[in-house]
Amino acid sequence: MTAITSPAVPLELVDFFHTHSCFLIAGHKExxxxxxxxxxxxxxxxxxxxKKTVLLSAGPFQRPEIRMYEPLFSAHVPAEIKEMSAGVGLIIVDCSGIDRTGDLAEQLNGFPVIYIDHHATNTVKVPGSLVYTESPSATFIIQTIIETISGSVTKDEAEMLFFGLCTDTGYFRHLDERSAEVFMHAARLVQAGVNPKYVFARINGGKSFGSRILLSRVLSRMQPYYDGKLIVSYETLADRQEFGIENRDSDMAYQLIQGIAGVKAICVVRQDTETHCSVGFRSLDTVDVSRIAASFGGGGHKQAAGLYIEGRAEELLPRFVEAFAPQLSSAMK
Known part of the structure; x- marks a missing residue:
């Protein structure tokens, strides 16, 4: 297996940083x-x-661990930035295309742009962009960029980089034997002053009583398929109305389900409105859930992907189960 390495930083990316005096920085919705x-x-x-920077996000800031940062972001490009004829660059991070920025997308057209991303679904060919699909997180790439240009990260930068790395790797539990360089990156962040114990508590602590009840309902609705290799479950619209999105603890649900012997993949469907659902897919080593998500118009990574789709959970679940057949039926032989 090929080891994960630090990607080479394009000279065009460095030039992009030096060319502009102001930057819009935008990521994906939700x-x-x-x-x-x-x-x-x-x-x-x-x-x-x-440089001057403007942080942009269409939101919503649903996850408890990121809510404290919402005041730093704007859902609109400031009027004075729109009026500037030159000097403004756009950087899309952790996002495979401008369309994935949600309601911001229309406001972002026309600015010189580069992408910094690690999604396998990112196929943009924009000079100066750095798309490295082997990276465990976008922060791993950004740390490489910062260290390449300036030699080291500050404590404040390190804290945000470590936070992002931990959330996308499930606090390192999704990493494998190819990941020595990732841990070396993490070690340098700790050397810069990051407290791993504090970051873990921020990501995993502070959950509400209601979130545990909702989690129990998701677990109680689990159904196995393909001899237990696929586990599916769902949340109802009534769950959402009772507990709200803020009480979802998807990462813990996936973690507990993945701990079941024989599980290779997970699908959880959440009825967000009368007509639409959000869907989360997770897998272990062998199943590529990004292929499943992409077949329904979504995207993501091999081991973590998702989508937002029209339909009712009870109608969608059989379709998702069937979509796993090419990968899981063959695994049963």
């Missing part, structure tokens, strides 16, 4: 810790270079 950590760490670094 941001997670990696998206937020990437955006803030990059903003701090560019400010260290003497």
């Amino acid at each position: 941001p997670d810790g990696d998206c937020i950590g990437s955006s803030i760490a990059l903003s701090l670094f560019l400010q260290r270079l003497g």
Whole structure:
């Protein structure tokens, strides 16, 4: 297996940083810790270079661990930035395309842009972009960029980089034997002043009583398929109305289900409205859930992917189960 290495930073990316005096930094809608950590760490670094930055996100900031950062972000490009005819660059982080920025997308057209991303679904060919699909997080790439240009990270930058790395790797539990360089990156962040114990508590602590009840309902609805290699479950619209999105603890649900002997993949469908669902897929080593998500218009990584789709959970679940057949039926032979 090929080891994960630090990607080479294109000279065009460095030139992009030096060419512009102001940067818009935007990530995907429904941001997670990696998206937020990437955006803030990059903003701090560019400010260290003497640049003006504007953090953008369409939100919503649903995850408890990122809510404290919401005031740093705007859902709109400031009017004074729109009026500037030159000097403004756009950096899309942890995001495979401008369309994935949600309601921001229309406002971002026309700015000179580069992408910093690790999603396998990212096929952009924009000079100066750095898309490294082997990376465990976007923050891993941004740390490489900062260290390449300036030699080291500051404590504030390190805290956001470590936060993003931990959220996208499940606090390192998704990493494998190829990941020595990832741990070396993490070690340098700790050397810069990061407290791993504090970061773990911030990501995993502070959950509400209601979140545990909702988690129990998801677990109680589990159904196995393909001899237990696939586990599916769901949340109802009534669950959402009772507990709200803020009480979802998807990562813990996936973690507990993955601990069941023989499980290779997970699908959880959440009825968000009368007509639409959000869907999360997770897998261990052998199943590529990004292929499943992409077949329904979504995207993501081999081991973590998702989508937002029209339909009712009870109608969608059989379709998702069937979509796993090419990968899991063959695994049963």
